[in-house]
Amino acid sequence: MNRADRLPYAHLWVAILAFGAAAAMALMQALSRASLDLPYRSAKMYYLSVTAHGVLMALVFTTFFIMAFGYVVIRYALRQDVLGAAAAWAGFWIGVVGVVLAATAVLAGKATVLYTFYPPLKAHPAFYLGLTLVIVGSWLWAGVMIANYRAWKRAHAGEAVPLAMHGMLATVIVWLIATVGVAVEVLVLLLPWSLGLTRTVDPVLARILFWYFGHPLVYFWLLPAYVAWYTLLPRVAGGKLFSDSLGRLVFVLFIILSTPVGFHHQALDPGVPAGWKLLHTFLTLWILFPSLITAFTVTASMEVAGRMKGATGLLDWLKRLPWGDPFFAAVALSMILFAIGGFGGAVNASFGMNAVVHNTAWIQGHFHLTVGTAAALTFMGLAYHLVPRLAGRELELGLLAKVQPYLWFLGMLLFSISNHVTGLMGMPRRVYEADYGGAAAAQAWHGLTTLSAIGGLVLFASAAFFLLVMLGTALAGKRRAPEPLEWAEPLHPVGKPGLLDRFGLWVLVAVVLVLIAYAVPIWNHLRMERFGSPPFTPF
Amino acid sequence: MNVPLYEKIWMWAAGGMIVAFILMVFAGVAFSALEPPSHVETIDPAQVWTDARFANRGVTQSPTGATVIAVAMMFAFNPAEIHVPAGKPVTFRLTSADVTHGFQIVGTNANTMVIPGYISQFTTTFSTPGEYLIVCNEYCGLGHHQMYATLIVEEASS
Numbered sequence: 109m110n111r112a113d114r115l116p117y118a119h120l121w122v123a124i125l126a127f128g129a130a131a132a133m134a135l136m137q138a139l140s141r142a143s144l145d146l147p148y149r150s151a152k153m154y155y156l157s158v159t160a161h162g163v164l165m166a167l168v169f170t171t172f173f174i175m176a177f178g179y180v181v182i183r184y185a186l187r188q189d190v191l192g193a194a195a196a197w198a199g200f201w202i203g204v205v206g207v208v209l210a211a212t213a214v215l216a217g218k219a220t221v222l223y224t225f226y227p228p229l230k231a232h233p234a235f236y237l238g239l240t241l242v243i244v245g246s247w248l249w250a251g252v253m254i255a256n257y258r259a260w261k262r263a264h265a266g267e268a269v270p271l272a273m274h275g276m277l278a279t280v281i282v283w284l285i286a287t288v289g290v291a292v293e294v295l296v297l298l299l300p301w302s303l304g305l306t307r308t309v310d311p312v313l314a315r316i317l318f319w320y321f322g323h324p325l326v327y328f329w330l331l332p333a334y335v336a337w338y339t340l341l342p343r344v345a346g347g348k349l350f351s352d353s354l355g356r357l358v359f360v361l362f363i364i365l366s367t368p369v370g371f372h373h374q375a376l377d378p379g380v381p382a383g384w385k386l387l388h389t390f391l392t393l394w395i396l397f398p399s400l401i402t403a404f405t406v407t408a409s410m411e412v413a414g415r416m417k418g419a420t421g422l423l424d425w426l427k428r429l430p431w432g433d434p435f436f437a438a439v440a441l442s443m444i445l446f447a448i449g450g451f452g453g454a455v456n457a458s459f460g461m462n463a464v465v466h467n468t469a470w471i472q473g474h475f476h477l478t479v480g481t482a483a484a485l486t487f488m489g490l491a492y493h494l495v496p497r498l499a500g501r502e503l504e505l506g507l508l509a510k511v512q513p514y515l516w517f518l519g520m521l522l523f524s525i526s527n528h529v530t531g532l533m534g535m536p537r538r539v540y541e542a543d544y545g546g547a548a549a550a551q552a553w554h555g556l557t558t559l560s561a562i563g564g565l566v567l568f569a570s571a572a573f574f575l576l577v578m579l580g581t582a583l584a585g586k587r588r589a590p591e592p593l594e595w596a597e598p599l600h601p602v603g604k605p606g607l608l609d610r611f612g613l614w615v616l617v618a619v620v621l622v623l624i625a626y627a628v629p630i631w632n633h634l635r636m637e638r639f640g641s642p643p644f645t646p647f
Numbered sequence: 648m649n650v651p652l653y654e655k656i657w658m659w660a661a662g663g664m665i666v667a668f669i670l671m672v673f674a675g676v677a678f679s680a681l682e683p684p685s686h687v688e689t690i691d692p693a694q695v696w697t698d699a700r701f702a703n704r705g706v707t708q709s710p711t712g713a714t715v716i717a718v719a720m721m722f723a724f725n726p727a728e729i730h731v732p733a734g735k736p737v738t739f740r741l742t743s744a745d746v747t748h749g750f751q752i753v754g755t756n757a758n759t760m761v762i763p764g765y766i767s768q769f770t771t772t773f774s775t776p777g778e779y780l781i782v783c784n785e786y787c788g789l790g791h792h793q794m795y796a797t798l799i800v801e802e803a804s805s
């Protein structure tokens with residue numbers, strides 16, 4: 109392996125291992141939810157494992173994968189050695205220490221607070237410290253990404269930065285704006301409180317800060333997937349990117365719209381006035397816009413590919429696409445499931461309808477389509493594409509890799525649809541048992557929880573295939589000559605840098621919108637008479 | 648920016664759809680008061696049992712409706728059985744004696760977070776008499792799944 113490729117490769121493996129551990133937890137959860145009598149099954153184990161699964165999937169797997177992809181983009185799209193490699197490695201190790209700390213606290217049963225860690229549930233300080241270190245590590249990554257962009261710009265005056273880097277920079281900016289919220293929450297409110305330095309904490313203030321972070325977190329996961337859809341997929345499909353400038357527009361829209369929307373997660377919170385919730389709801393609905401553009405542009409790029417291969421009829425081009433390529437299949441299938449997820453998202457965001465689905469099983473059905481598929485399945489596909497190139501080895505167990513995305517698709521349909529439906533029937537999320545003293549309403553959920561468990565089994569099989577392919581490739585793949593990573597060319601040549609490349613301007617717009625959405629409600633909140641909560645550890 | 652015609656049409660359609668969503672939300676708020684519970688009122692969570700607002704828990708009926716005062720705690724609702732009349736507005740006032748909980752009446756759109764230090768309040772009307780399951784829908788500790796109560800909607804006497 110090229111020495112410089114070790115940096116992304118190390119990040120990738122932390123991501124893959126976190127995914128593997130989290131998938132094992134998920135299997136147990138999924139079976140537990142169908143009330144199967146398993147020997148190790150207890151409420152304590154269930155909630156502990158949901159915490160571990162949520163943290164490892166949503167925070168560790170994603171973050172490390174995205175950092176890896178960022179370095180890949182520097183090396184192969186900017187075509188430069190990573191400037192600031194020492195800082196990058198420091199970020200890696202700080203993040204790894206953070207993961208170990210947080211995971212130890214969780215596995216020891218001292219932090220069964222779920223990945224949202226709402227106070228006054230109190231985790232062991234090591235949990236908060238661990239999360240802080242992961243974020244500090246990611247900030248070093250963000251700094252390295254920005255420094256490399258600057259260096260590239262100096263060397264390429266008058267050129268527009270490659271779209272892949274444009275998208276990754278948007279990711280970095282969204283992340284930097286977002287993490288301010290969780291950093292304040294953890295460092296100012298939770299860490300001192302868990303150490304016993306402060307006595308109480310205001311749970312609503314903590315929730316406001318958490319969701320200030322929590323919604324843009326979603327776009328931190330999604331944007332790198334979009335980068336792959338725009339800049340790698342059309343190439344693998346054998347075609348061209350339909351429009352480079354629309355890609356840039358999409359990334360800029362996400363910089364602006366990702367953050368000032370967090371109250372939509374607090375639609376049912378007391379202590380947050382309805383007017384501000386309404387404003388956040390209006391902004392939220394506009395976030396559908398860049399994703400709808402993406403759906404069109406990426407689909408059109410695939411059609412271009414099919415037609416370049418000679419397709420003629422209306423839908424004939426679909427047949428010409430490389431459905432047997434694991435990267436292509438993973439992305440195409442994740443796009444289909446994301447369309448369903450986007451529809452569900454519109455329901456979640458609607459002011460009135462939210463009350464029907466809030467904190468029901470619908471929600472887990474929803475986010476396993478979005479982060480759990482649109483992002484995660486795309487990342488698995490990307491891993492098939494990147495690992496052989498980084499490791500200098502052939503993809504091993506290619507047949508498993510070919511089947512894996514389809515298995516995920518099938519398992520996710522079963523899992524997600526059954527959870528959407530039980531959610532509409534009122535089944536809450538995050539429950540070990542859904543028996544409720546034999547209440548009739550609860551009995552009605554049970555056939556569907558079994559279906560969801562079957563979906564979970566299929567998903568787990570798919571996750572296991574992925575892990576086998578990765579391990580096989582890294583350990584036993586045939587060595588081969590390095591092969592470059594090829595990026596999609598746009599249909600029309602990229603012009604000079606324009607308005608959409610002026611990141612400073614868009615950051616400014618984003619900050620202004622964040623201030624409009626948050627400054628007044630937070631100010632009003634802080635001025636009102638509030639009573640904090642002492643800590644509780646009911647686990 | 649040079650945007651191909653079909654994509655332009657698509658973008659206008661997408662924008663139009665979003666505007667339609669927004670108008671729908673707006674209409675819901677303006678005409679049917681479809682507003683999520685957003686009451687702003689605080690309370691000292693350490694004094695919940697003695698605070699005058701929550702000292703007498705239960706249902707108070709009046710000719711025009713009913714008010715329900717209830718406390719969520721690990722891992723039960725107090726009171727555990729709530730009787731309300733059908734067809735009349737019922738106002739719920741809830742708070743938590745410990746961690747954050749949820750309060751969801753299964754089969755209806757009555758749903759709110761219950762957060763220590765804050766009072767949740769919302770008003771709703773139940774049209775169909777019968778027995779309803781109330782569940783806590785926010786993780787609150789190892790007994791989270793055992794936290795429920797019963798709502799009995801009774802035929803209004805007149």
Ligand code: HEM
Nearest residue numbers: 131134137138162165166222223480484537538539564567
């Ligand atoms: C191996 C496939 C997977 C299965 C079988 C699975 C299954 C589950 C189950 C049963 C729950 C618990 C739901 C509850 O009690 O509320 C859960 C929660 C969760 N899953 Fe997955 N999942 C899988 C993959 C993923 C992926 C790929 C991600 C994201 C990258 C993800 C993110 C989450 C998150 C964030 C939670 C929420 C935990 C919480 O409510 O605190 N899962 N999953």
Ligand SMILES: [Cu+2]
Nearest residue numbers: 322323326373
């Ligand atoms: Cu959100």
Ligand SMILES: [Cu+2]
Nearest residue numbers: 783785787791
């Ligand atoms: Cu609960």
